[in-house]
Amino acid sequence: xxxxxxxxEALKLALDNVRRIPxxxxxxxxxxxxxxxxxxxxxxxxxxxxxxxxxxxxxxxxECYLLTDRDVCAICSDSRRSKKFLCxxxxxxxxxxxxxxxxxxxxxxxxxxxIAPLEGVSPQDLTIDRLLDRIEKNNVKEVIIATxxxxxxxxxxxxxxxxxxxxxxxxxxxxVSYGLQFGSLLEFVxxxxxxxxxxxxx
Amino acid sequence: xxxxxxxxEALKLALDNVRRIPxxxxxxxxxxxxxxxxxxxxxxxxxxxxxxxxxxxxxxxxECYLLTDRDVCAICSDSRRSKKFLCxxxxxxxxxxxxxxxxxxxxxxxxxxxIAPLEGVSPQDLTIDRLLDRIEKNNVKEVIIATxxxxxxxxxxxxxxxxxxxxxxxxxxxxVSYGLQFGSLLEFVxxxxxxxxxxxxx
Numbered sequence: 001x002x003x004x005x006x007x008x009e010a011l012k013l014a015l016d017n018v019r020r021i022p023x024x025x026x027x028x029x030x031x032x033x034x035x036x037x038x039x040x041x042x043x044x045x046x047x048x049x050x051x052x053x054x055x056x057x058x059x060x061x062x063e064c065y066l067l068t069d070r071d072v073c074a075i076c077s078d079s080r081r082s083k084k085f086l087c088x089x090x091x092x093x094x095x096x097x098x099x100x101x102x103x104x105x106x107x108x109x110x111x112x113x114x115i116a117p118l119e120g121v122s123p124q125d126l127t128i129d130r131l132l133d134r135i136e137k138n139n140v141k142e143v144i145i146a147t148x149x150x151x152x153x154x155x156x157x158x159x160x161x162x163x164x165x166x167x168x169x170x171x172x173x174x175x176v177s178y179g180l181q182f183g184s185l186l187e188f189v190x191x192x193x194x195x196x197x198x199x200x201x202x
Numbered sequence: 203x204x205x206x207x208x209x210x211e212a213l214k215l216a217l218d219n220v221r222r223i224p225x226x227x228x229x230x231x232x233x234x235x236x237x238x239x240x241x242x243x244x245x246x247x248x249x250x251x252x253x254x255x256x257x258x259x260x261x262x263x264x265e266c267y268l269l270t271d272r273d274v275c276a277i278c279s280d281s282r283r284s285k286k287f288l289c290x291x292x293x294x295x296x297x298x299x300x301x302x303x304x305x306x307x308x309x310x311x312x313x314x315x316x317i318a319p320l321e322g323v324s325p326q327d328l329t330i331d332r333l334l335d336r337i338e339k340n341n342v343k344e345v346i347i348a349t350x351x352x353x354x355x356x357x358x359x360x361x362x363x364x365x366x367x368x369x370x371x372x373x374x375x376x377x378v379s380y381g382l383q384f385g386s387l388l389e390f391v392x393x394x395x396x397x398x399x400x401x402x403x404x
Binding site for chain 1: 203207208210211215216218219220222223224225226233234235237238239240241243245246247248249250252253254255256257258260261269270271275276277280283293294298301302304
């Protein structure tokens with residue numbers, strides 16, 4: 001009997017389709033599917049229903065591209081928030097991480113990625129045109145660049161900084177600072193962060 | 203505005219429910235959900251539909267516990283295969299890996315895990331009683347133990363070896379051999395495998 005006759009079609013389809021998900025290759029798909037199938041039918045149902053609902057209901061905010069369950073997200077819709085402060089992040093989870101602080105009262109802009117030449121991601125692949133539109137239309141006062149603290153995040157931050165200073169000279173452009181992260185040990189901190197922690201000392 | 207008012211309910215539910223899946227903690231759930239949501243609606247649908255079908259159709263074979271889309275799997279149902287040869291593995295994916303060779307003509311037995319005292323997994327948590335039943339009922343001639351080549355897999359193999367030799371003295375019990383794996387470099391092979399490759403030289 002050939003392998004194809006023995007391997008359940010539903011299992012093959014699950015594995016093949018999960019591989020459509022970015023970052024999920026053969027191993028990732030295998031781990032997800034087989035582990036999901038370790039659950040009892042009732043729990044399996046809860047999981048797939050939640051995933052189905054999420055994939056049906058969630059989409060990018062028409063204003064800022066934040067993943068949301070409505071056309072315009074709760075943040076952009078909130079009149080108590082100031083559209084004059086715009087925090088630029090790479091992905092939705094970054095914005096939601098900042099929101100957990102319940103400190104920031106401005107709005108966000110999700111780039112949907114970051115500049116990464118080695119991966120073939122250039123500025124045109126991000127939502128930068130829309131960002132420039134919004135800065136103009138909303139008379140934004142300050143743009144806080146909160147891309148990730150790594151090589152690509154820095155490249156993206158530098159690109160945006162130049163672009164914004166050139167396009168909107170009167171707009172304040174800031175970048176979140178580097179320093180020591182709580183829970184790390186001075187002995188094992190990278191040089192850049194250590195230097196910055198001294199530079200930015202108070 | 204509180205974070206709970208801003209974070210979409212469907213997103214929260216998806217993240218919380220994915221965490222039910224074994225090995226999926228906060229990071230794993232986040233990675234899965236946010237990456238799934240990077241797909242366009244049509245692709246998202248294909249993925250969640252495949253996962254839904256898999257979770258509805260697949261269950262353990264009543265005979266050998268192999269994950270299948272029927273009550274008794276294609277392998278146990280195949281009269282051309284010999285029930286006198288029984289290959290014991292930890293999980294379904296192991297059996298299917300062996301099946302891909304299209305060489306083995308016996309049947310399988312899925313333990314649904316392996317003995318791992320440090321994780322609280324003892325022999326009673328596996329399908330060993332059923333294994334013993336099957337060996338008796340089917341007059342099995344040889345049991346090939348193909349648990350994983352690691353500490354827990356070895357512990358499980360040794361446990362089964364002792365148990366089977368005691369319970370069924372006339373049944374041949376074998377264990378798949380260690381040796382060099384194709385694609386590795388002799389310089390970086392672990393000592394045990396290197397020793398075994400000499401011991402088992404032909």
